[in-house]
Amino acid sequence: MTDPIPTDPIPTDHAPRLGFCCKFILDGPPDAFKTLKAAREATLRMNLTHATMAHLTSLAPAARRAKLEGLVRHNLGALERQVDWVAARPPIERLLRIASNVLPGYTHGIARDIYAEPEMRRLVVDGLARIGEIARAGAVRLSFHPGPFCVIASQNPNAQRNGIEELEHHAELMAMLGYGTGWHPHGAHINIHVGARDPGIAGFRDSLPRLSQTARDLLTVENDENFFGLDTVLELADAVPVVLDLHHHWVESRGEYIAPDDPRVLRVRESWRGVRPVAHISVSREGLLDGHAPDALPDFAALTEAGHNWRDLAAHSDMMWNRAVNALVARHMAWADFEIEAKSKNLASAGIAAEIAAILPAARIEAAA
């Protein structure tokens, strides 16, 4: 395998960023909208939607095409509004994980012919190009995190073919957004998990040559909370940048909050080869940890003792309620940008951003020392 040459790195001293994932939640006082319906419509306007393939299949060809075109127009508009919104935020918040359903059913047979039509193609190409320009003009860093079906190695040849096709679809989206050339251009990436235990790490590595150059240059791999922990995923660090999920690591290691100066973190940083890394953070649900001190890191052993199994603890909170976790994120932001995986989305990322902005200069000085 030939090593991709870094062409357009986001320097490691680039202004740190964090952002939310996929979905926008409307903020504001309850009376900001005249009716519940108006609030609901404002939320829909800011978010991508989709249709079931069963429904599309049930429609006559003309209706099917109309339905799909409506979905695509809506999704391109909603994504543009999301990117616009992020671009208007303070620089520390200029990062967004894009939902995977921009083009519903793109890799499903029922929609393939419709997307291939020149008119539809033009709609998609123009819309995505425009969104990419807005992102770059606004210094918004973009990513995808395709779903659990996106496995590039499987014992089931069909699953593997579908998974690679799904990854290639995301790479195509990135290319249409203007990130189709070079090693993680502008920090763009498509992040997946290793997948099945069998064929595992070796299977993942063996599948890399089957990917297009664009997909290969955008791919990243994330540690998970059960089988492919940080140490295991680092076996791929020579070939694929590693996305460090601090919460997954806490769960998988049964309680370790990894420090920025940990040797494994250095290996993660090196795996990005000149591009500023992205990491993930989340914290266990507020309800589970009722009464937990917000200024102390969650104690895995104590929580297990209290009857919570690891799966409960893996579930994400609404907000980034734990100030000790947020302070740890601030220290890690000396080397990485962060995707905030909290159920309240932009409300959570804006909250942690404000908290971190206040302490970040100190953390960066500490890191430089």
Added chain:
DNA sequence: GAGGGTCAAGTCCGT
């Protein structure tokens, strides 16, 4: 408008 059944796809965990 509310409520319930359904949804393309892979894999693993918990019961």
Added chain:
DNA sequence: ACGGACTTGACCCTC
């Protein structure tokens, strides 16, 4: 063996 979780519960039909 099957439901739930994951990345994100949302869509669609019926009442």
